[in-house]
Amino acid sequence: MNSAAIASKSAAAIEKARSEGRTALIGYLPAGYPDVQGTIDAAVALAENGADVIEIGIPYSDPVMDGQVIQAATVQALENGFRVRQVFDIVAGITSRCEAAVLVMTYWNPVMRMGVDEFSRRLAEAGGAGLITPDLIPDEAAEWFEASDKYGLDRVFLVAPSSTPERMAMTVKASRGFVYAVSIMGVTGARTSVSSAAQQVVEAAHAAGAERVCVGLGVSQAEHVREIGAYAEGAIVGTALVATLGAEGVEAVGKLAAELHSGTTKN
Amino acid sequence: MTQSPETPDAGEKPDAADAFLSGGSLRHAPGPYFGNYGGRWMPESLIAALDELQDTFDKAKADPEFIAQVAELNRNYSGRPSLLTEAKRFSAHAGGARIFLKREDLNHTGSHKINNVLGQALLAKRMGKTRIIAETGAGQHGVASATAAALLGLECVVYMGAEDTRRQALNVARMELLGATVIPVTAGSQTLKDAINEALRDWVANVHTTHYLLGTAAGAHPFPALVRYFHEVIGDEAREQILAQTGRLPDAVCACIGGGSNAIGIFHGFLDDPSVELYGFEAGGEGVDTDRHAATITLGRPGVLHGARSYLMQDEDGQTIESHSISAGLDYPGVGPEHSYLSDIGRAKYEPVTDSEAMDAFRLLCRTEGIIPAIESSHALAGALRVGKKLTSGKQNPQDVIIVVNLSGRGDKDVATAAEWFDLLDGNSPEAEIGAEGEQL
Numbered sequence: 024m025n026s027a028a029i030a031s032k033s034a035a036a037i038e039k040a041r042s043e044g045r046t047a048l049i050g051y052l053p054a055g056y057p058d059v060q061g062t063i064d065a066a067v068a069l070a071e072n073g074a075d076v077i078e079i080g081i082p083y084s085d086p087v088m089d090g091q092v093i094q095a096a097t098v099q100a101l102e103n104g105f106r107v108r109q110v111f112d113i114v115a116g117i118t119s120r121c122e123a124a125v126l127v128m129t130y131w132n133p134v135m136r137m138g139v140d141e142f143s144r145r146l147a148e149a150g151g152a153g154l155i156t157p158d159l160i161p162d163e164a165a166e167w168f169e170a171s172d173k174y175g176l177d178r179v180f181l182v183a184p185s186s187t188p189e190r191m192a193m194t195v196k197a198s199r200g201f202v203y204a205v206s207i208m209g210v211t212g213a214r215t216s217v218s219s220a221a222q223q224v225v226e227a228a229h230a231a232g233a234e235r236v237c238v239g240l241g242v243s244q245a246e247h248v249r250e251i252g253a254y255a256e257g258a259i260v261g262t263a264l265v266a267t268l269g270a271e272g273v274e275a276v277g278k279l280a281a282e283l284h285s286g287t288t289k290n
Numbered sequence: 291m292t293q294s295p296e297t298p299d300a301g302e303k304p305d306a307a308d309a310f311l312s313g314g315s316l317r318h319a320p321g322p323y324f325g326n327y328g329g330r331w332m333p334e335s336l337i338a339a340l341d342e343l344q345d346t347f348d349k350a351k352a353d354p355e356f357i358a359q360v361a362e363l364n365r366n367y368s369g370r371p372s373l374l375t376e377a378k379r380f381s382a383h384a385g386g387a388r389i390f391l392k393r394e395d396l397n398h399t400g401s402h403k404i405n406n407v408l409g410q411a412l413l414a415k416r417m418g419k420t421r422i423i424a425e426t427g428a429g430q431h432g433v434a435s436a437t438a439a440a441l442l443g444l445e446c447v448v449y450m451g452a453e454d455t456r457r458q459a460l461n462v463a464r465m466e467l468l469g470a471t472v473i474p475v476t477a478g479s480q481t482l483k484d485a486i487n488e489a490l491r492d493w494v495a496n497v498h499t500t501h502y503l504l505g506t507a508a509g510a511h512p513f514p515a516l517v518r519y520f521h522e523v524i525g526d527e528a529r530e531q532i533l534a535q536t537g538r539l540p541d542a543v544c545a546c547i548g549g550g551s552n553a554i555g556i557f558h559g560f561l562d563d564p565s566v567e568l569y570g571f572e573a574g575g576e577g578v579d580t581d582r583h584a585a586t587i588t589l590g591r592p593g594v595l596h597g598a599r600s601y602l603m604q605d606e607d608g609q610t611i612e613s614h615s616i617s618a619g620l621d622y623p624g625v626g627p628e629h630s631y632l633s634d635i636g637r638a639k640y641e642p643v644t645d646s647e648a649m650d651a652f653r654l655l656c657r658t659e660g661i662i663p664a665i666e667s668s669h670a671l672a673g674a675l676r677v678g679k680k681l682t683s684g685k686q687n688p689q690d691v692i693i694v695v696n697l698s699g700r701g702d703k704d705v706a707t708a709a710e711w712f713d714l715l716d717g718n719s720p721e722a723e724i725g726a727e728g729e730q731l
Binding site: 083084085086087088090091094098101106107108131132133134135136137157158159160162163180181182183184185186187190194205208209210 | 329330331332333334335336337338339341477478479483484487490491494495496497498593594595596602604606607608609610
């Protein structure tokens, strides 16, 4: 992993969890859902109840990696008039109130449109840790390598059950902070169990030299977190939190985070 | 295309424009990049499938048996070669330039789409896949995909915006008659681009058994080069036919552009003939001074959508803007990356044609040639009238100007829309109601 001189905020958060004998808990929320302040409040509730890293997703018109729950939330955020630049207010709002590392998850076109350098500068200024990029592979990421190095941001790329050994090695090497292991061939969404493919992906990433691998897609319960903790450094929960936020509000998000956190203790 | 992250090279992609300007060839551009366009802006989960497709395609192109298989289907199933018909009475309205129509409307299923679906369905079989998925707007590509699937014994699922499935009920029935399953897409704006999103989601989940049969020369590498390959037959035939009929190359070639598959197919035959001007006509909708159009190259700016970097209709935040056109087949906010490149280097010119101009050309072709064109193709016809007047201007012998137009599809599907447009229906008839909804029968 390329971590040379840059101190990775998400790596630090995951290592802190490791030093405490825990699996890192990473929680996803869409920016601007239900509104900007609501996102900040829900993220702070996540952090206060045990999330080590917060992932804020930018609502995008064409989210090909997202399932129905997250699509519905991001569509609502866009209909409410969410603007991309508000993600920096959200990141700053969260980092000013809690210690969690805050990553932004975004499809690539909104970043391109603002300008990769400009986007990166503003994210760093807001206290953001870096980006998770579901539709940007290292092969196309030259501009992002440059900007993320310049502003000291993490670049979290995805690896999948279908990644070849060559691509796994290349993607692990390109990543900073952690590697996002997609647990299943599919899109985001709560599932009753974590795919058995997840462990193989994580093992392949470790074998390729990844120090920190976190598992996402289909992770929704404390039991899943516990299971993943046996072989990975972190578990990423999205859809379950978004559904809870939509149905029951901020307090319920905090409660679910605490419940998920109960699964982070490694035996 | 894998490169070490330590050696980024964005912005330094080899510029083939230099090669062309210094006498090199623009034909058979392999991708993944066309100048600064193209590439693979795709989830990692799908990269292995794109690599598999690329590998299968490369081997197939070099395999005489595959080439013979495609040629046999083109000849004995699609009805190729398609005719090149001189439109003598229509020509009088183009300043007297001689206009020749490349008759893709005469192919089986009524448009150029069949060329690509047969080729890709054969590739799917070579990869051992048993299921194809496709997106469709009005239903043309969905019907073509369902046709290929029926012919070759593949399961077929077509994603279509929920609103479109209601408006295009007869095309849904067509696909179902051919054995396909049509899934209405209720996500996002419920249009063609959302149908593509949903097909991509299906593909990620089912990639082991499923080939995504993309309908246009856009998307992630290798799709732009692959879809073009199967449509190159249009340009190859047209070039040979125009030489046989007139003894020389045309002055201009005109095509309509949505994603751009028919256009890239016919352009390809003439790319290395610098004397032949290439024109792509985008859907200008209600006008490029309104926000209801699909003039992607004319008014868009580069961005990434559905896997490729290309011109894109997007807002200040990089959100995709919904396109509008009377022609469902051109109603797409993106465009194939090779067109973006050909536009930037000036090899092809891209101009908007409004709904109204297209419908005038539609009626003109009906009445002067006895051919009902697709509304998509009518954009190319309207453009050809414009180009004809320009090229013949001040000429003693306007008939010395020769223009080839790709008549990419027939207009049977557009009769209700046209009848509504020209007010041919009793206002209380069910057909009028359907036409008002943009139905294409």
